[in-house]
Every structure is written in structure tokens, then in C-alpha cells.
Amino acid sequence: MSDSTRSHTDLPPPGEVTASPARRRVIAGGASLLLLCSPWVRAAARSGPPSILAVRVWPAADYTRVTLEHDAPLKYSYFAVKNPDRLVVDIEGIELNAVLKSLANKIGADDPYIKLLRAGNYKPGVVRLVMDLKTEVAPQVFALKPVGEYGHRLVLDIYPAVPADPLMSLLDKREVQGDPMQAAARGDAPTAPEPAPAQTQAQVRGEPRRPVEAAPENPPPQQQVAREAPRKGGKPIVDRLVTVTLDPGHGGEDPGAVGQRGSQEKVVTLAIARRLKAKLDAEPNMRAVLTRDSDFFVPLGTRVQKARRLQADLFVSIHADAWVKPDARGSSVFVLSERGASSAAARYLAQKENDADLVGGVNFGVKDAHLAQTLLDLSQTATNNDSLKLAKAVLKEMGGINTLHKAGVEQAGFAVLKAPDIPSILVETAFISNPEEERRLVDEGYQDQVAEAILRGIKAYFSKNPPLAKSKLARLD
Incomplete structure (x- = not known):
């Protein structure tokens, strides 16, 4: 039989x-x-x-x-x-x-x-x-x-059996929305950027989601494409399309930290990331891609892979901090450290976040030689310097909406920040273990403030550190 x-x-x-x-x-x-x-x-x-x-x-x-x-x-x-x-x-x-x-x-x-x-x-x-x-x-x-x-x-x-191509997904979405980048690539007259899609706010409230862009094994060759659409108040911050990978922490089997009122870190981080994506997509010359756009687990290495396969210009991982005592409070921004953590608390936090693969559940029997090489590559001094500049810009803006846990940028060995060629930061938006900050984290108004602060930090970084022309940039024509 x-x-x-x-x-x-x-x-x-x-x-x-x-x-x-x-x-x-x-x-x-x-x-x-x-x-x-x-x-x-x-x-x-x-x-x-x-x-x-x-x-x-x-x-x-x-x-x-x-x-x-x-x-x-x-x-x-x-x-x-x-x-x-x-x-x-x-x-x-x-x-x-x-x-x-x-x-x-x-x-x-x-x-x-x-x-x-x-x-x-x-x-x-x-x-x-x-x-x-x-x-x-x-x-x-x-x-x-x-x-x-x-x-x-x-x-x-x-x-x-055949993973979706994230670049084609982006192209399809932009064609449907009448993206000005497409017009520029075809030589048409420039148009104003599309406003943030209305469904983004519905997603924050837990309504139906859009598909997440999966990562291709071999990204196609990229070309530099200039956007001619003006933005309010002057010319665009950057003169070519830049891609920002947003990484909502945790997801699926891994809820992350849980507040006293039952609020889950994975829910908060996704809500903030969706809001930030809508704001970035509304900016001329900028687009954002989420490592996850719904409640499922993404291994830490896969998050790095997605950013690298899209040739992202920045990687921003969004989290909500937790501590064993409920009085800990404030926002923090971290970058990768090659020489140990900047404090015992930073080392503890990095270990907790790196253990996400154990809780979320990773099939360690599947090996990716390319990824292994990436995670072991420590020749990233220039990238780390750019990460620190980005972190300082974002931390300054976060200080305008919340108490800062530390006055300066912190460093620790976060696995999710180990892309050797992409400036990467991890933003701890607030302490979900603090009852007062937990209430703020689940408030849509504060979530929007966090997204706006990170956006201002990104724009401030690019205003002083314009992205270089790339021989490989996502082809959208």
C-alpha cells in the first residue's frame, strides 16, 4: 500500500x-x-x-x-x-x-x-x-x-518551496501605489510621495496584516536611482533611495519581556515598528522593510540575513527593556561591542536578548555557511563607527520624549547587530517591567512619539552622514 x-x-x-x-x-x-x-x-x-x-x-x-x-x-x-x-x-x-x-x-x-x-x-x-x-x-x-x-x-x-523575492514585493507595492521612484526611474515627471497607508494604523490595532517580505538567496544587482520628488521644506535628506530594515524584537513563541499587567514586548515592538515604517515610507528617498510584520518568530541570524540580502543602509532593532526590579526606567540605545559590554547590565541584557533563539525555537540542524561567516566577521570598524553616530542621534531624540536610562550610548554583544556592512542599533524604548512605563508603551500616542523620535534620529544621522553611492542598490525598474 x-x-x-x-x-x-x-x-x-x-x-x-x-x-x-x-x-x-x-x-x-x-x-x-x-x-x-x-x-x-x-x-x-x-x-x-x-x-x-x-x-x-x-x-x-x-x-x-x-x-x-x-x-x-x-x-x-x-x-x-x-x-x-x-x-x-x-x-x-x-x-x-x-x-x-x-x-x-x-x-x-x-x-x-x-x-x-x-x-x-x-x-x-x-x-x-x-x-x-x-x-x-x-x-x-x-x-x-x-x-x-x-x-x-x-x-x-x-x-x-520557493521563497518570495522581497525586491519584487517592494516593486509590486510601489507600482500599485503609483510610487514616485518608479516615475523617476522611467523618466516621467516626479510626483509627490504617497501618504502613509491607512491600513498601517489598522495593523497597530491588530487588524489584518500585509505580507512580510521574505529574503532571497541571491539578491539581484542593484543600481543607484535618484529621486527627484521634493519634500516639504526643501530638498530630500538623501539624494538616492535608502533602505532601512526595522526589526521588531521577539515574536511568535517568544513573547519577550512581559509587564506586570501582562503586556508583551513582542506586541509593543511590532506596533512601534509599523508606525515607524509608515513614517519612513512617507519620506522622499526612504523605504522601510520589516523583519516580521505579524506575530511569528524570526531567528536572530535570519534578521541579519534579511537586512544584508536587501543591501539595507541601516538596521534598527526595536525592543522594550526589562529588569528584575520594577523601579528601573528610561530609554537606551545600544551598538555592537567587540570588546565586551559597557556595563554589567548591558551584558545581562545582551545575553537575555541573544537567548531569544532558545525560547523562540531555532532548528540548529540547518546550517548557513554564508551566515556563519557573517556572524564571525569582526572586521567592521567603519560600520561600528557609523552605528555609534546613528545611535547618538537616536538617543538624543529619545531623550526628548522619555527619561534616558544612561546618558550615553551603551555597547554589548547583541547577535542581531552583527551585520559587518550595515550600521546597526538596538533601541530599548522603555522598561516594560516598570508599571508606569508599561502603561506608556501600550499607549498609541507614546508609540507614535517613539516612532517619530527614531525617525528624527535617522534623518539627523543622514543629514551629517549622507549615504555613499552604491554599485549595488535594489533594482526597482
């Missing part, structure tokens, strides 16, 4: 939908590191076979992640089936419980890759998961050990 036939005939129809257990909240900041043993305590207290505790689905344009959390290690195998496309996962030694029966109810109709997910008893002692797919995919299936308040996790990452 073929695998294709067997998966149809041996799998029972989806079970009845039942309410899934309440999702556990990940504790804020570094305190989560103190709870590494908690899943082991739960496992030691259990009796009987392993059990699936929760299922979480994170759909996004980049990829869809399905996470099965369980209380003990599992033995599993998987294979793909064609005509129609399906992914089949067999899990040994577990029982078909209410959580697994609810799988079919967890896939939304708008999921870009998964049509249906169902589970059933394949044979004694084996539960089979069958994922009906909408298109050809390149799946990754891997296990994660307990970390923080998460127990063991089996992760199903469903990537498209």
Missing part, C-alpha cells in the same frame, strides 16, 4: 473540537532563566505515557509554525506525500487526547500554506498527524528541549 493511500484510508476523520488548555504565560526578562528546571519538575511528577499539553499555530507569509508542547521526549518520524501535497508525522507512545483532536480547529482559512491539520490513531501506540497543504513546501521538523516555562516542543515549520 502506498503512503498516499495509507494516509487516506487509515486515518480517522478529525475528532471533535475541544477547548485547548490555557496558554501559559512566559515570565518577563531574565527571571525566566531561573525557571529552566520547571518543565523537568512537571515531567518528574507525571505518570504514564508522554502527553501533548498544548498546540500553537503561528501563520505568516514567511512560514507557518506549528508547535506541539509535551511533557516528555517523543519519538517521531515524518515524510511528505504528493498529489495532493501533504506532510505526515507519526508520533510513537502517546494517546490521542483532546488537545490533538482540536487540531483541525486551529488552522485558519487564511493560513498561506496549511489547508487542514488532523490527528488520529494510525496503529496501536502511534498517533498520526496529517497536514493538507495548499502549495509545495519545504518543511522542517525538529525537537526543542525545555526552556523557560516551555516544556519539550515538537516544531513543524512549513516554509514555501
Whole structure:
């Protein structure tokens, strides 16, 4: 019997939908590191076979992640089936419980890759998961050990077989919006820049999102394109198109720091990044690209990759700080340090942020030689000098809307700042662990103030450090 036939005939129809257990909240900041043993305590207290505790689905344009959390290690195998496309996962030694029966109810109709997910008893002692797919995919299936308040996790990452080209995505959007850059490239009369799209504000309120731009393996050759559209009050800050990569921290399985009122860092950072993107896109000669535009996890190295593949001029990572005591407050701006952190607190923060890959869940079995070379490249003195100039400009503007945690720019070994050829900064907008600042971080007015301050800092940096002409710039004609 073929695998294709067997998966149809041996799998029972989806079970009845039942309410899934309440999702556990990940504790804020570094305190989560103190709870590494908690899943082991739960496992030691259990009796009987392993059990699936929760299922979480994170759909996004980049990829869809399905996470099965369980209380003990599992033995599993998987294979793909064609005509129609399906992914089949067999899990040994577990029982078909209410959580697994609810799988079919967890896939939304708008999921870009998964049509249906169902589970059933394949044979004694084996539960089979069958994922009906909408298109050809390149799946990754891997296990994660307990970390923080998460127990063991089996992760199903469903990537498209052919990743989207971010440059084509930008081109398509600009053509639809009547982008003045396109007119300049074609030699037409310049037009005024389009205003920020109205849907950006809807996105901040959690309404439907736009697709995130995925990164191509080989970016096409780039050319310098001058924009002729004037801006209010004089000529543009820069005389060629510049790209700013905005990186909302955390996402998906990794909520980041959590405030006393339950506010999650990943939600705040995305809201601010969307607002900042709208402001940058409204500037002549500037465009912004998000490393994520919805609630899904992006590994730290992938965030760097996206910026480099787009030949970004700047990289701005947005976060909300946390400390073990609630009285810590203020905004900070960090750059990469090659010689150690500027303070013990900076070193602690960098370690906490770098641990995001452990919490979010990275398939460390997949290696990228190009990325590894990038992360190990320390010949970035010139880039670090530019990063420091950008950081000082942004810090000055942040000081106009909030108390500064430190008077100067801080330095630490953040993995997300290690692009050797892109000036990169990390902005800690405020302390989400401080009750007063938590209230401000979830306020749309303050979010807009933060976005405006970062924009002013970027423009101030470019006014004193005009971007050089590049032999490779994103081709938009």
C-alpha cells in the first residue's frame, strides 16, 4: 500500500473540537532563566505515557509554525506525500487526547500554506498527524528541549518551496501605489510621495496584516536611482533611495519581556515598528522593510540575513527593556561591542536578548555557511563607527520624549547587530517591567512619539552622514 493511500484510508476523520488548555504565560526578562528546571519538575511528577499539553499555530507569509508542547521526549518520524501535497508525522507512545483532536480547529482559512491539520490513531501506540497543504513546501521538523516555562516542543515549520523575492514585493507595492521612484526611474515627471497607508494604523490595532517580505538567496544587482520628488521644506535628506530594515524584537513563541499587567514586548515592538515604517515610507528617498510584520518568530541570524540580502543602509532593532526590579526606567540605545559590554547590565541584557533563539525555537540542524561567516566577521570598524553616530542621534531624540536610562550610548554583544556592512542599533524604548512605563508603551500616542523620535534620529544621522553611492542598490525598474 502506498503512503498516499495509507494516509487516506487509515486515518480517522478529525475528532471533535475541544477547548485547548490555557496558554501559559512566559515570565518577563531574565527571571525566566531561573525557571529552566520547571518543565523537568512537571515531567518528574507525571505518570504514564508522554502527553501533548498544548498546540500553537503561528501563520505568516514567511512560514507557518506549528508547535506541539509535551511533557516528555517523543519519538517521531515524518515524510511528505504528493498529489495532493501533504506532510505526515507519526508520533510513537502517546494517546490521542483532546488537545490533538482540536487540531483541525486551529488552522485558519487564511493560513498561506496549511489547508487542514488532523490527528488520529494510525496503529496501536502511534498517533498520526496529517497536514493538507495548499502549495509545495519545504518543511522542517525538529525537537526543542525545555526552556523557560516551555516544556519539550515538537516544531513543524512549513516554509514555501520557493521563497518570495522581497525586491519584487517592494516593486509590486510601489507600482500599485503609483510610487514616485518608479516615475523617476522611467523618466516621467516626479510626483509627490504617497501618504502613509491607512491600513498601517489598522495593523497597530491588530487588524489584518500585509505580507512580510521574505529574503532571497541571491539578491539581484542593484543600481543607484535618484529621486527627484521634493519634500516639504526643501530638498530630500538623501539624494538616492535608502533602505532601512526595522526589526521588531521577539515574536511568535517568544513573547519577550512581559509587564506586570501582562503586556508583551513582542506586541509593543511590532506596533512601534509599523508606525515607524509608515513614517519612513512617507519620506522622499526612504523605504522601510520589516523583519516580521505579524506575530511569528524570526531567528536572530535570519534578521541579519534579511537586512544584508536587501543591501539595507541601516538596521534598527526595536525592543522594550526589562529588569528584575520594577523601579528601573528610561530609554537606551545600544551598538555592537567587540570588546565586551559597557556595563554589567548591558551584558545581562545582551545575553537575555541573544537567548531569544532558545525560547523562540531555532532548528540548529540547518546550517548557513554564508551566515556563519557573517556572524564571525569582526572586521567592521567603519560600520561600528557609523552605528555609534546613528545611535547618538537616536538617543538624543529619545531623550526628548522619555527619561534616558544612561546618558550615553551603551555597547554589548547583541547577535542581531552583527551585520559587518550595515550600521546597526538596538533601541530599548522603555522598561516594560516598570508599571508606569508599561502603561506608556501600550499607549498609541507614546508609540507614535517613539516612532517619530527614531525617525528624527535617522534623518539627523543622514543629514551629517549622507549615504555613499552604491554599485549595488535594489533594482526597482
